[in-house]
Amino acid sequence: MRVFKILLCVSLLMLFSKYPSMGQEMPKADRRAAEALFVMAYRDLLSGRYWSALSNIQGALKKDTYMVDAYFLRSIIQRRMGDLKEAERSMRYYLEVRRTDYRGRALLKGMWQEEEALRNSLNPSASSVQVGLLDARGQGLFGRLDPLFLRGMGGAGKVSSMGDKVFFVDSLGDRVHVYANGRNVASLRFKSPSVVVPLDYLHWVVFCSNGESFRVEEGQYSKEISVRPFLKYSGRISDAAVIQDGVFLIGDQMNGRLAIVSIDGRILSTWHPPLKENKLPEIVAVDVMGKRFAVADRGRGLVYVLDWEYGSSFKEVASIRVPSVRDVIWNHEGGLFIVAEGGTLFKTGPVTYSSVTLEAMQRGLRDPWSICLYESGLILIDQGGRLPMWGVLRPGVPMIGLLGVRSMKIEEIDLYQLTMVAKLPPFLSSYLGRISPVSRGVWQNKLAMISVSSEGYFDDTPESLVLTSSTGGAKSVWEKIKLFAEKGSGLPEVLVVSSGVKLDDTALERLLAFCLINGIRLDLISDGASPSVKLDMARRLTGGYLYNGGALSIVPIKGVQWTFRMPLSKVDVPLGNVSDALVSIFVDAEAYSFRDWLPFWPGVFR
Template sequence: MRFLGVLFFCASLLISRPAFSQELVQPPQTDRLGSEKLFFEAYKALLDRRYWDAEELTDMSLSADPYNIDGYLLRALIRQNKGDLNGSMTDLRSYLEVRPRDHTAKKILSAIEEVYSNDSRYNPTDYAGYKQPLKLFFELSPRTSVGTIGLSDGSSFGSKVGLADSLADQVQILEPGRMRNIAFSGPSDLLFLSYSRFVVLGKDGALVEFEDQGEEFVTIRSGDVRSGSDSVAFLSSSVLAVSSPLGRKIDFYSYPDLNSLGSWSPEEGDLFEPRGIAARGGTLAISDRRNDRVYLLSWGKEVPYISLEVSTPRSVIWGPTGDLLVLSDNGFLSVFSMDMSKEWLEVDRIAVPEALCLLKSQDRIFLISSDGRDITVLEAVPGKKEGLILATGLFGPKTDTINEDTGQVVEVSVSLSSPFTSYIHSQRGVLSSVWQDTMKGGRIFEAKGRDLTAVIVAPENRYKFNGDLWDSVSEIGELERSVRKIWEQNPGFSQIVVDSEIQANEDDFLWLFNFCKINGVSLSVWGTKTPSDFLISVLENTGGNVYYSESLSDGDLKGLKTKSFVFNIFYPETISSSGYPSKNMLSTIADFGMISYRGWLPIWPDMLR
């Protein structure tokens, strides 16, 4: 009886309190049709490079139907193109949890993780080049007389080269198809501040700023520094340095009023004989010919200077990826690079027996012969044996082109960002692609890009800029908002110039770096204050410039090489375009010698018509 009573009690408990809840978890209600419409609008926005609109539309699509897993793959590509690599990786991982066998998505994630984890701002660099007559290089007419009597120094910006001829009392400005002269008493150096502005330093201490107005050179301002000065470098638009071999010092001045800010000389060595100087952000390289040394001095920082041993150094410049090049009187060009332990090492020595003048124009090094008649051109090339792998965005696909031999053609536009632009143009690109799980052939063509420059200024410098495409940033975290505003007005601008006085931190600039890399935009800096080393390394690796003009206009912001290309991919006209993005994902690999670009974009031909 006791056993039956216990059994009855247990049975009554099971009946009154079931072991499992009768309330079932209901899946969220979905609007599949609405989600697909928003997905389609997001896809069109991506093709138009309206990345922020595309991201918002994808968010709405996923809110309408959280099970639309394709939305995560699409949003990953959108976020990659807008520079949000972390967000892109998050979406790809979510997508792969549902579709773990999507090998294309795995490759995209792997590529982004590699970019995100490896600091691609630092690229080992080698140099390869050629020598030819200066007249041939600039395509001057046979009647044009070239050459110098007493070449002292010079400068380059974009396609222009300026040479100071101290014995002929003139300055030569050369550009393709044209050479002009400026009368100037005993010029010792010349330095471009922008495409149209430059300063000339005279041995008597005269410092004159000129503006190239096309048909004539107009004097903007003039003043005086220490007599006997040899070379000039700008640390910002308001601070400059000049070397004074007679005074045995490096003198610093405010600009444009030229008030003295002090001087510097090393504590070591015999009599200091500074000759060439060159600035990279706040680091000033100084050649001391008498003591066989090159000094690296950090302006405005209480840190010891660094000295490098170089025999009879004459001229110094900073290379396109942060290396240091030193031209010596003994006919050698020494290349120094910083290793992983932050030590400067001589990594190359190139014989240039006739060179007297050392210049840099973006990713090319120019060496001018002592008579001013020949030029040696050294192009920067990747120094890694395994080459360089970069990511790029694909945009503007078209499918209305018919090729008589191969059938249909998918035409995709691309803009390539790299510190080695000249090297890319010197290579014959090879294109391979995969679409609909099939390898496709293709061709690469150079295209004329949109020569548009956007400028981000600090509010206090707005009055110094005269141009149409601009915005201002006054607080940390506003940089992306400002870039979005300009990009949505003119998607696909080729250069963005950032005022170094804007309120932004390294995270802001790192986002901008990623955005510029994927969209092929050159990031340049307006040095209203001394740019940080971080900002300089960012601009170097997107092929940008530093502008030191006190004021800027659109005419100052020229001289960059185009980086626009068109990819033509052949495929049979009968192929259907239906299916998941993973099935319709166009994967491209464009090889330019040692540089390989990877890009992905879903292609549905029916949606493009």
Template sequence: MGFEPPKVNSLDAEREFSRAYRAYAKGDHFQAIEALSKALGFNIYLVDTYLLRGMALRRLGALDAAEEAVENYLEVRHGDETGERFAAALQYERKLVEESIRGSEGFHLLIGRKLPFKTHFRLPLSVNISPSGLGKIKYGFGVIYICDAVGGRLWAMRETSPAPISVEVDAPQTVLPIDEAHFYLINRRGEIMEGTIDWPSELLGLSPLGNVGGIVGDGSMLSPSEIVVGDCERGELLWVSVPKMEITKRWKTKSGRMEPVSVVAFGEAIAIADRANERCIVIDGKGAEEIAAASVPLPRDIAWIDRSTLSVLGEDGSLREIVLRKDTVEAKASLADPLTDAWSIVESKGALLVFDVRLSSVWEIFPMPEEGKGLIFSVCQPDLSEETGEVIFELRGHLALKEALQNLSNPHFFAAWNGHILPVKASLSQDEASVVLLLGSASSGQSVPVMPWDADFDTLLRRIHETVGGWPTDLILESSEELKNTSMELKKRFLSFCLFNGIRASLLAKDMPSAEWVQICKFTGGDVIWNVNSHISGLPPLKEWLLSIHLPPNNVPSGQIGEATLALYGHWEARPFRDWFPLWPNLLHSDPAAIPIIK
């Protein structure tokens, strides 16, 4: 009996492929994959299903599976230009995602600009903030806190609507933000207070919790119920439970008396600027063990750039970068010239803000990705319209860049489709409606889903899609044991999913989060949220570009997906990016019973 080739049902295969294409265009990638599997079942020779499947899997963050699908496509369509470029991009994007979680290999710091303090924060001329002697300046959840340790006053102001409010308090040294309206304040003598802000009434209140004594240099949040405090008098770090005010742990360096003038946590990693020994130390906040140390002349303040990189401000105004590796620590100068009278450094939306001692000036300093290195870019929400007889294809584009970097300059875009190079008109989305994160039983504003982690990642994504009716712009994950024990592969997939769908992810922390999860949140533009009952507002809209492309008239591409795919290219500050979208204009918004596209 001779070989019988598999039976083919071309009509049903093409119908399922068309259904998959429409589902992909709507962002329902699970339905697209399901329809593609059916199409392949009807016609095993329909190789185009593999490339579209790879594109859908990429959107779901499954980069390994996407690569496998594209390899299957190229086995038959060997030499297909679109397939080969897409396969190469997948390999490179996977590397970028890994680096994003691990932290960058190194940064080239660039001073964006130096502005007067009032100009930077858009303060009225009548506002007067004149500290007698600064303690720490802190930033969190869109709020800047300024401690006047000598003058005995604390200022707080929001970046979105800067109108400073203040309260008198004895020797305020540092602030630990909890959310937009709550914080802990620690004064120089170790008194810890809980602070609340009533923004509409412009009232700032403080309630004493207790005293840990000593001479406080700085402090940081570790979890909703634990903070760490640097005591310069006893030369140690104190782990303090709040609001019980119990000292649960102490740590001293083994190599001489420590003077912790700056203490900043990033997940479970705690960075310390030790002025007495002229060095910076990183310790494990859970095990209280030293991880790394680097010599730095007279460190004054310290800020995390990402989970593997610190920026250290010296008393001479110098700025140094400390890069942490598995077995090595590298310290190098970031700027050729020191910043005159620089006092404090904070991280804000991916940029570093450096304040001078009199609060007369602010420097914006941007940690730049390496020149020529690719960026992750994705497009979504396709739409067709007509204008004076021309067909216009519109897409929303998302670029995986820290918000501060996106403000430096606009990216440049162009497209290629069906043998034509097409100009792209790009305009920044002007949706001014601020995103509002509403937790608990809040009932007004734009709510954001708060989702428990699920080890079955596809189930998690399906639940998100069903809850929102699509993909959200913001997402909050609840911390849990399952989340804590998540494999690195699933962390990479979650970050990929967020980056390819323009989703800002935050973490609702119940205990000390891992540095990896903090890194994922910050890279997507989100944050760690400490308070389960908080009402957090004031987050600006996510940056996205509306891309308009005039399509050539009477130009219908072939049925092969490789030839019909619109390629979008661009660059930002000499850093390239690209994405693809299969485009059959006659099917994008046509009837499901439309003429089959596969030939």
């Protein structure tokens, strides 16, 4: 019996050796095909065709599942698509084999930090932004302001902006002065104007204190300006803001109330401050962030924060005591900037139902009257509405952020070189644009010779992708972006999304990551619904704008970009076979060294 068992085992061994397919066999790898697909994916990535790149790299892994570098490149592609979780997973697969690759580990750590930064940006627990105020006339921003013009202003009006346009309202002088890119482009006469509410880049509404309003349109090419009557309100208008298409929020100083008014003049809803201390309310300023309102009551020295849904009542979220408050605006952190007659600029932390912190940012102002966000900073009007001050916003503490890479390519001049154009987010370009990045980095374990140049740019007709439908949610948004990219257009410079689109926190974080990483501005267009507070915050974080009413006029792109050039030797240029040198160049170029050079949004990196 024992001899029989031995003979049986020998027979089975001989059988499996003769027919190996009957046993377990390691899958075959088509290395050549995998390398070809890898290079195609790499080129698609440099051209902004991320979906095609991802498809090619998946194909490479099917051809050769042991091609470790493909997991690395897949991680880079997924990160560019804003999908940080999947990018982290791919990088972990890569590091299971290349455990000593310090650059891969640095990239993985960076993605963890980026994910945390995105989450904190949309759910901040405290305010970190700081501001430095400068005389706007001496900073190149409004250097061409005529001193006689400033001395001739009566003042007492609001300031507002849309893109590079600033609207100075001279209530006592019955004028509205429009500046674009630092130059006066129009000076219009109205009876006691209070505030200008921009609808888009070429259309805005002038509200007057006597209850009248006028719609103003600027010709796109002719630059001619036409004015026609708009809605009529029965009360004294101190301030106004647009809630959604055809619906406005009006501060009524005479009646001490807040009114929501439709385009035909109908009052949809009103709110009166609760009775306190037997003082009469005096509504002097209002601002809107999604479905949340800020209301400044100078009579009682309070700033109210309200939530409102169309067709429902108001809900008070918080009230903040600010004696002699003048103006209030929302910022990108979900908090407020507030100016008061005492000469102080305040900020609050993110407004929640639990508590709101108030902090003085700047003291010693003479007579601050109005404030507004402008491009990458803010404008404060001092001296009773006559002196413009330029406020440079900057983070209070270093924070991890994201870099907007507009293009990256291999060029052949005398030698090969890797060229990357990095676009600073418009929101902080005025501050970070003054900083020159450090031209150093590690490449192939040696010091690389890097040339760095920076320049301003202005594009009055940016390539835009407009998604007016709010149905389909995140899936529909990504399908449209993919279709746009795969047509050969690459990525848009401006992504315009419907204000009513439904995005959960995960989808919104990915969309924000996609926009920031690729240097895309996220704008919103009103579809009859107010955006959520977090969607409005995401818009502000990319330097985007909210459009309302009729024809859509996209705000031009203005900002700062840096160009990096790194010389490459021919053997390291990724035009042929895959090599460790190729991966090394890519890691250093985008993920490791460049992260040490660039301060990103929302702050200086490391």
